Amino acid sequence: xxxxxRISNAVQxxxxxxxxxxxxxxxxxxxxxSGRDPxxxxxxxxxxxxxxxxxxxxxVAGWLESLLADVRFGWRQLCRNxxxxxxxxxxxxxxxxxxxxxxxxxxxxxxRPLPISNSGDLYVLSHKETGFDGKPLEDDxxxxxxxNLMRDAVKDQADLIAISEAxxxxxTWSTDDDVEKAHVAYVSGNMFPLFGLEPExxxxxxxxxxxxxxxxxxAVLSWDYWNHRFGRDPRVLGRPLHxxxxxFQIIGVGPRDFTGVEKGTVSDIFLPLSMNRAVTEESxxxxxxxxxxxxxxxxxxxxxxxxxxxxAVNRAFGSACSTCFRGETQADINxxxxxxxxxxPAGAGISALQKEYRxxxxxxxxxxxxxxxxxxxNVGNMMTAQAAxxxxxxxxxxxxxxxxxxxxxxxxxxxxxxxxLASVLGALFAAWSAPFVLSLINPPDNPARLALSADWRVxxxxxxxxxxxxxxxxxxxxxxxxxxxxxxxxxxxxxxxSPRRLMRGAIALQVAFCFLTxxxxxxxxxxxxxxQNRPLGFSTDRxxxxxxxxxxxxxxxxxxxTAEALRAAPGVDSVAISGWPLLGRIRIxxxxxxxxxxxxxxxxxxxxxxxxxxxxxxxxxxxxxDLRPEDASPGAVIVNETFVKTxxxxxxxxxxxxxRGTNQPLNTIVGVTRDVPDHDLREPNLAVFYVPINxxxxxxxxxxxxFATFVIHTDTRNPLALADSLRQLIAQRHNGLRVSNxxxxxxxxxxxxxxxxxxxxxxxxxxxxxxxxxxxxxYAVLNYSVLQRRREIGIRMAMGSPRASIxxxxxxxxxxxxxxxxxxxxxxxxxxxxxxxxxxxxxxxxDADMIALPTCAIxxxxxxxxxxxxxxxxxxxxxxxxxxx
Amino acid sequence: MPxxxxxxxxxxxLVLKILSRRPQLHGYAIMAAIANTSGEVLRAEExxxxxxxxRMEEAGWIRAEWIKKDTGRxxxxxxxxxxxxxxxxxxxSRWQSVSLAINRVLREA
Numbered sequence: 001x002x003x004x005x006r007i008s009n010a011v012q013x014x015x016x017x018x019x020x021x022x023x024x025x026x027x028x029x030x031x032x033x034s035g036r037d038p039x040x041x042x043x044x045x046x047x048x049x050x051x052x053x054x055x056x057x058x059x060v061a062g063w064l065e066s067l068l069a070d071v072r073f074g075w076r077q078l079c080r081n082x083x084x085x086x087x088x089x090x091x092x093x094x095x096x097x098x099x100x101x102x103x104x105x106x107x108x109x110x111x112r113p114l115p116i117s118n119s120g121d122l123y124v125l126s127h128k129e130t131g132f133d134g135k136p137l138e139d140d141x142x143x144x145x146x147x148n149l150m151r152d153a154v155k156d157q158a159d160l161i162a163i164s165e166a167x168x169x170x171x172t173w174s175t176d177d178d179v180e181k182a183h184v185a186y187v188s189g190n191m192f193p194l195f196g197l198e199p200e201x202x203x204x205x206x207x208x209x210x211x212x213x214x215x216x217x218x219a220v221l222s223w224d225y226w227n228h229r230f231g232r233d234p235r236v237l238g239r240p241l242h243x244x245x246x247x248f249q250i251i252g253v254g255p256r257d258f259t260g261v262e263k264g265t266v267s268d269i270f271l272p273l274s275m276n277r278a279v280t281e282e283s284x285x286x287x288x289x290x291x292x293x294x295x296x297x298x299x300x301x302x303x304x305x306x307x308x309x310x311x312a313v314n315r316a317f318g319s320a321c322s323t324c325f326r327g328e329t330q331a332d333i334n335x336x337x338x339x340x341x342x343x344x345p346a347g348a349g350i351s352a353l354q355k356e357y358r359x360x361x362x363x364x365x366x367x368x369x370x371x372x373x374x375x376x377x378n379v380g381n382m383m384t385a386q387a388a389x390x391x392x393x394x395x396x397x398x399x400x401x402x403x404x405x406x407x408x409x410x411x412x413x414x415x416x417x418x419x420x421l422a423s424v425l426g427a428l429f430a431a432w433s434a435p436f437v438l439s440l441i442n443p444p445d446n447p448a449r450l451a452l453s454a455d456w457r458v459x460x461x462x463x464x465x466x467x468x469x470x471x472x473x474x475x476x477x478x479x480x481x482x483x484x485x486x487x488x489x490x491x492x493x494x495x496x497x498s499p500r501r502l503m504r505g506a507i508a509l510q511v512a513f514c515f516l517t518x519x520x521x522x523x524x525x526x527x528x529x530x531x532q533n534r535p536l537g538f539s540t541d542r543x544x545x546x547x548x549x550x551x552x553x554x555x556x557x558x559x560x561x562t563a564e565a566l567r568a569a570p571g572v573d574s575v576a577i578s579g580w581p582l583l584g585r586i587r588i589x590x591x592x593x594x595x596x597x598x599x600x601x602x603x604x605x606x607x608x609x610x611x612x613x614x615x616x617x618x619x620x621x622x623x624x625x626d627l628r629p630e631d632a633s634p635g636a637v638i639v640n641e642t643f644v645k646t647x648x649x650x651x652x653x654x655x656x657x658x659x660r661g662t663n664q665p666l667n668t669i670v671g672v673t674r675d676v677p678d679h680d681l682r683e684p685n686l687a688v689f690y691v692p693i694n695x696x697x698x699x700x701x702x703x704x705x706x707f708a709t710f711v712i713h714t715d716t717r718n719p720l721a722l723a724d725s726l727r728q729l730i731a732q733r734h735n736g737l738r739v740s741n742x743x744x745x746x747x748x749x750x751x752x753x754x755x756x757x758x759x760x761x762x763x764x765x766x767x768x769x770x771x772x773x774x775x776x777x778x779y780a781v782l783n784y785s786v787l788q789r790r791r792e793i794g795i796r797m798a799m800g801s802p803r804a805s806i807x808x809x810x811x812x813x814x815x816x817x818x819x820x821x822x823x824x825x826x827x828x829x830x831x832x833x834x835x836x837x838x839x840x841x842x843x844x845x846x847d848a849d850m851i852a853l854p855t856c857a858i859x860x861x862x863x864x865x866x867x868x869x870x871x872x873x874x875x876x877x878x879x880x881x882x883x884x885x
Numbered sequence: 886m887p888x889x890x891x892x893x894x895x896x897x898x899l900v901l902k903i904l905s906r907r908p909q910l911h912g913y914a915i916m917a918a919i920a921n922t923s924g925e926v927l928r929a930e931e932x933x934x935x936x937x938x939x940r941m942e943e944a945g946w947i948r949a950e951w952i953k954k955d956t957g958r959x960x961x962x963x964x965x966x967x968x969x970x971x972x973x974x975x976x977x978s979r980w981q982s983v984s985l986a987i988n989r990v991l992r993e994a
Contacts, residue, residue, distance in 0.1 A: 006943065023912065023961045024935060030913035030960075031931075046932035054936035058943055 010064040013056075020055045024048050066406065067413065074414035077386070084780075085418070088379040091773055092422030095372030096465060097429025098766070102365040103461050104434040108450040109264060110358060111348055112457070115257035117196030118292065119347035121299060125150075125160075125289040125310065129339035138342070140350070141285035144278065146317045147188075150289070153313045154306055157297050162188040164276070164287035165352075166260055166267040168446060170549070170740055172242040179738065182225065182268040184243060185260055186276045186287060192220075194292050195258070200226070202237045202252030209272040213279050216272045219248040223256045225268035245551060246275065257451070261290070261346070264353030264441075264448040283324040290346060303343055311341040331601075353448055357441065359836050360759050363520065364437075366832065367766040370513045372465075374770050376472045377510045378777040381503050383415060385784045387477040408478040415474030419466045427462065440758050443751045445743075476502070503781045504813060508821040511858060514774040515825025518854035519845075520832060521760075521767035526850070527841040528760035531753050537676035538582065539618035542573075543745035544719035545581045546710040546726060550736045553704030556694035558735050560629070563610065566710060569729055571722050573713040576616040577693050579608035581709045583748045587679040591661040592647060592687075599661055604643055604687040605678060606660075608633070608695070608708070614673060616713050617745075624654045624671030632702075633691040634665040640675050643687035667691070681752040682841055707740075719744050759839060771857060775865040782814055782869035793873055794881030803874055810873045811866055818862055822855060896929055896937050897946075898980055901965065901973040904947060908964040912938060915963070938963060946972045 009016045024045070031041035045051075078085040113119040126140035144162065151160040166183035173180070192204035200223055209216035219241050221230075230236045241248040248271065260267030278284045291306070293299050318324060318337050325333045387394075394407060434452050441448040480502075550558075559577055567575045580586040590606045591599035611627045614620075627636055644653045657666040667689075675685035695703040714722050720742070727739045786793070793806060833845035843850060903918045904910065910918065915938075916929050941947045946969035951959050965973070 019961075020935070020939075022959060026911065026954075026958055026960050027913045027931065027935070029958065030911070034913075034917070044931050046930070048932075051932045051935050054933075055939040058936055058940045 006059060006061040007064055010060040010068060013060065013065060013068075016059060017052060017056060020052045020059075021048070024051060067409065070410045070413040071417060073410065074417045077414055078417060081386070084382055087776065088375075088382055088418055089421045089425065091375040091776075092372075092379060092418060092469065093425035093429060094769060095368070095375040096419075096423050096426030096462075096469070097433060098368035099365070099372050099465060100426060100430035100458065100462055101434040101437065102361065102368040104430065104452050104454075104458055105437060105450075106361045106365055107457055107461075108452050109354055109361065112451075113347045114195075114261060114349050115255075118295075120345075121293050122346045123291045123293075123299075123303070123343040124346035124350045125291055126342050126344065127314075127339040128342055130335055139285070140288050142287060142289050143282055143285050144273065144276075144287070145280070145282050146285075146314060147287070147289055149317050150310050150313045154291075154309055157294055157302055158306055159190060159194050159292045159294065160188075161191045161194060161290040161292065162186075162273050162287045163191060163261055163290060164273075166262050166265045169243060171269070173239070179740070182229075183260075183265055184269045184271060185262070185267040186271050186273045188273045189216075191270075192254070197255050197258055199252040200255055201234055202250070204252050204254060205270060205272055210274050213274050213277075216274055217246065217248045218251045218272060220270040221250060221253045222259055222267050222270070223254055224259055224266050226253045229268075241269070243269075243271070248275070259449075259451075261288075261349045262351040262353075263349035264351050264357075264450055266449045281323075282321045288350065291343060307341055307343050314339075314341060353441070356755065359839055360755060363524075363759065363832075363836050363839070364762055367517055367520065367763060370517045371766050371769050371773070372469075374510050374513050374517075374773045374777070376469055377506045377513075378773055378780070379415075379418065380473050380476065381506050381777060381781055383411070383473060383477045384480070384502055384506075385780070387411065387480060388788075404483075408475075411478035412470060412474040415478075416466075416470045418473065419469045422469075423462060423466050437758070437762070440761075441754070443747070443754065503784070504817050507778060507781055507814060508817040508824070510774050510777050511818050511821025512824035512828060514770045515822050515854055515858060516828045516832060517763075517770040518767050518857055519825065519829035519850070520836070521763035522853045523833060523840055523843055523845065523850055524756070524763040525760045526843050527839070528753065528756040530843065531681055531756050531841040534677070534681055536749065537619060537674050538745075540744075540746040540749050542714045542716065542719050543617075544712040544714055544722060544726070545743050545745060545748070546712065546723070546730070546739045547581070547584075547707070547741040547743070548710060548730065548737050549707045549740045550705065551738070552736065553706045554736050555702055556705055557702075558737070559693065559705055559708060560610065562730060562733060562735065562737055563710060565729060565733065566712060566726055569722075569726060571714050571716055572726075573715050574612065574616045575713075576613035576711045577610040577708050578613055578711055579693070579708055581711070581743075581745065581748055582607075582617070582676060582678055583681065583745075583752055584709075590689075592689075593659045593662050593664070594647060594657075596659070596662070600647065602646060602687070604646070604689055606689050606691055607678065608693045608705075609690045610693045613690075613711060614638070616711050617676075619673050619676055622672040622674060623652075624669070626671060627690070627692050631670075631692040631694075633693075633695045634660070634667050636670045636692060637667040638671040638673055638690040639669055640673050640685070640688045642675050642685045643689055644672055646687045681749070711745075756839070756841065771861050774858070775861040778814070778862055778865040779868065782810070782866050783872070785814075786810055786869045786873045790873075790876055790881055793876045794878040797876060798878040798882060806873055807870055810870055814866065815862070818858065822858065825854075826851060895980065896934075897941060898973070898976040899927070899929070900934075900937065900941065901946065901969055901976060904963060904965045905970065905973055909962045911960045911962045941969070944972075945969075 028038075028041050028045055031044075032038050036044075114122070116122070124140055125142070126138050128136060128138045131137035142162075147160065147162050154160065164186040166185040168181050169184040170179045171182045171184065172178060187205065189205045189207040189209040193206060197204060199220075202220075204220055205216075205218065209218060221236065226232060226236060236250050237252070239250045241250060254270065259265075260270075273279060273287065276286070278286045293302055293306075315337055325336070397407060398404075431454070438450060438452065439447055563575045563577055566572060587605055589603040592604045593599045609627065611629050611631070614626055621638075622641065624638070627638060639653060644651075647653075647658065648656055653669045653672060655668065657668050659666050673690070675688075677683070677685060678688050679686075693705065693708065695705075697703055710726075712719070712722070712726065716722065723742045727742065730737050730739055789810075793809070796806060796809065830845055833840075837845075899919050900915055903915055903922075907918065912934055916931060916934055919927055919929050938947070938949075942949055942963070946966060947963045948966050949961050949963050952962055954960050
């Protein structure tokens with residue numbers, strides 16, 4: 001109560017003074033009314049001013065009042081230099097907003113714990129081994145029988161939980177025609193209880209749901225999915241759900257915040273692990289394994305023994321597994337058996353997105369931080385210049401008794417005012433930019449989803465940032481200003497060089513930061529350009545892709561007939577079929593065995609295609625012929641040039657044969673095509689062979705095809721315009737074929753470069769801002785320095801110094817600082833580039849043009865920024881200066 | 886007898902005591918009451934009365950409010966709060982013990 005009244009009195013200081021005066025006045029009047037002589041009454045009362053001051057200081061919070069006075073004064077200072085203040089606030093806001101946005105993304109994807117109990121005790125199990133290409137490989141997918149063995153082996157110290165990735169799956173709620181997509185995750189029944197999760201509705205999956213394969217046809221919806229798909233309708237319980245040919249029943253809805261353990265993907269539907277057909281497959285790694293130590297077990301000591309125990313069980317499983325290594329060489333089997341198990345903390349979730357974007361986000365944070373630092377240096381310089389201009393005022397304040405603490409407070413409150421204004425704008429910028437950047441991650445039809453809540457973590461970060469900025473901006477000028485020696489300053493003879501020395505140091509710092517930003521940005525932009533301009537070797541123009549599934553499989557004849565029907569549709573030029581699209585997400589390797597020899601250590605990759613696929617994709621044949629309708633697999637194959645180089649170096653491969661593993665039927669090479677990137681634009685071309693879409697088994701009976709992609713060359717510029725009518729056309733044939741996904745070849749190519757495009761775009765943005773800010777900073781410092789040295793310049797001119805030497809005097813030290821900053825920037829750049837090397841494509845930090853590009857940009861900016869100041873220096877009129885001084 | 890303002894530290898006590906007997910007095914009336922009841926011996930210095938009142942108000946011992954006087958002017962009147970009553974009790978007993986002690990010294994020294 002009392003503190004509050006003192007605070008409110010401080011805010012309303014003037015009103016308080018009026019009230020005190022009124023009370024004192026009424027006292028004297030009372031005295032006169034009671035018959036005392038007016039003069040005597042006034043005299044007896046003494047100084048009203050002193051009484052008022054004494055009362056005033058009792059009734060207000062003094063510190064607050066002086067603070068308010070300082071803030072008001074600071075505000076007036078800011079208003080006096082409107083343009084610079086607005087520029088300062090805007091540049092700081094951009095820096096703060098970018099930093100907060102980067103923090104929100106990094107925190108949401110990498111740091112924020114999952115909304116489960118004991119998230120700190122959660123670990124994920126992965127295995128490290130040497131891949132077939134000799135590179136180290138870490139993978140966290142496991143086969144269920146292996147999981148079962150490991151779970152039982154460690155059940156006294158820890159619980160193992162199996163959770164599959166949330167796969168975007170075709171599901172049906174009512175009739176077969178209404179197929180929709182949902183992210184479906186298979187989880188072991190112990191997940192919900194161990195995570196301490198309570199149902200919002202109905203019940204969740206329990207351990208009993210794991211008891212036998214196929215025995216628990218129950219589904220749990222995530223709260224998020226329940227909300228946006230069913231509008232939180234409680235009648236959803238008991239509804240049937242069809243996934244593939246399985247039927248499930250909705251038994252419950254999960255808690256509000258829980259969207260699975262996969263950061264970046266929201267799981268819509270949870271199904272019991274036991275309902276996936278892969279649970280009995282020994283050789284099918286398909287889900288992750290999480291480990292949660294039991295309460296009372298200390299992870300620090302228990303983890304390593306657990307890991308060794310799991311390792312032994314896993315190795316025993318591998319050795320005993322009869323189906324795991326069928327047809328593999330002993331070396332491959334040993335490679336697998338010698339894998340090393342790793343337990344890593346998973347309290348913040350685990351996802352491919354984290355792996356893929358970790359470095360990118362760190363770079364983003366770094367760039368945002370650099371821009372903020374550059375902005376801080378700019379504003380700091382501005383304040384140093386202003387403080388220098390106010391040194392006489394400061395001297396006066398000290399002379400009449402202002403304490404040093406009070407002066408520091410005076411200047412710090414001005415920088416706090418700047419920082420606060422900027423942080424309000426910055427918060428708005430962050431609120432917009434973080435979701436915007438998030439929406440650019442992943443293809444538009446399957447966007448990354450993260451909870452970007454603005455909670456205490458973000459607030460704390462923002463507050464810390466503001467404190468840091470206030471100190472960065474204000475402390476140095478404040479200490480300098482408060483150290484003013486009044487006698488010297490009032491005489492006007494303070495060392496004129498010291499603020500300039502400080503500002504020159506700041507220039508070097510700024511150039512270093514700017515160089516680093518530009519350097520990294522140009523690496524990213526050039527990477528993106530080279531990746532995008534990589535020759536594809538096939539045409540993406542007007543190609544529509546219909547990814548089609550046949551629930552129970554269909555013969556290749558039916559697929560060919562459907563292709564024939566599509567060919568007859570209006571607007572369609574040509575139609576071909578491939579197992580999956582080029583640069584899609586699928587790639588399957590195959591052994592290659594030549595002349596009955598054991599499979600070669602380097603595998604090749606294959607793709608099933610129909611006749612005419614090469615001409616539809618516009619992939620040229622180098623020699624030989626295309627596949628024919630009567631060709632079947634095994635039989636005729638077409639190989640690419642890398643395949644020839646790898647397996648038949650220096651030979652004409654046409655007519656040669658190979659088998660897909662030992663004791664497999666032979667394939668005859670009938671043609672050779674040019675290399676095309678088949679899976680990943682970033683990778684070099686690999687050995688690929690193309691086999692006919694119609695496959696036959698050992699007894700020459702045709703095999704059925706479960707899924708394939710119709711590749712349709714249309715005659716419209718926008719192939720997607722035909723998608724609906726062609727999808728209808730397929731559905732109307734009622735032959736079990738159903739379009740599951742529609743895309744274009746162009747989009748698939750674009751999706752390949754999403755990450756590179758994103759980082760290049762953001763880096764270019766930050767580089768432009770950094771360059772602009774550095775230019776402004778340089779201009780301001782030089783301008784200030786010329787203004788301050790106009791006496792010296794005037795004297796030099798009067799003594800006949802040539803213009804060239806005036807220019808040198810003015811600019812020399814600045815360019816020395818630029819050179820110094822540039823060198824520091826190169827060193828920093830090399831260090832940073834090494835960390836993000838994995839994000840580059842065909843560029844190296846040491847490339848000469850990668851260093852030349854930012855150097856030229858900075859020099860050009862420096863020239864433009866110094867020009868006005870140099871002009872001002874040259875226009876100095878010596879007579880005027882000398883007269884004025 | 887010289888008029889003494891040697892109220893060192895006892896001004897609070899007097900103000901609280903006066904207000905406990907006669908609530909709702911303005912500053913001048915409090916001063917007059919101190920002078921009257923002490924038989925014109927004790928006199929609060931007029932200038933220092935108000936800072937003391939304001940200090941006690943901030944401490945929460947007394948409460949003030951503006952009232953309109955017959956003359957049309959406003960006056961600020963004070964009254965004791967619960968905390969003020971407690972404070973008065975403490976100050977009174979402190980005064981008693983101090984004056985007892987002083988008397989003893991005067992008697993025995």
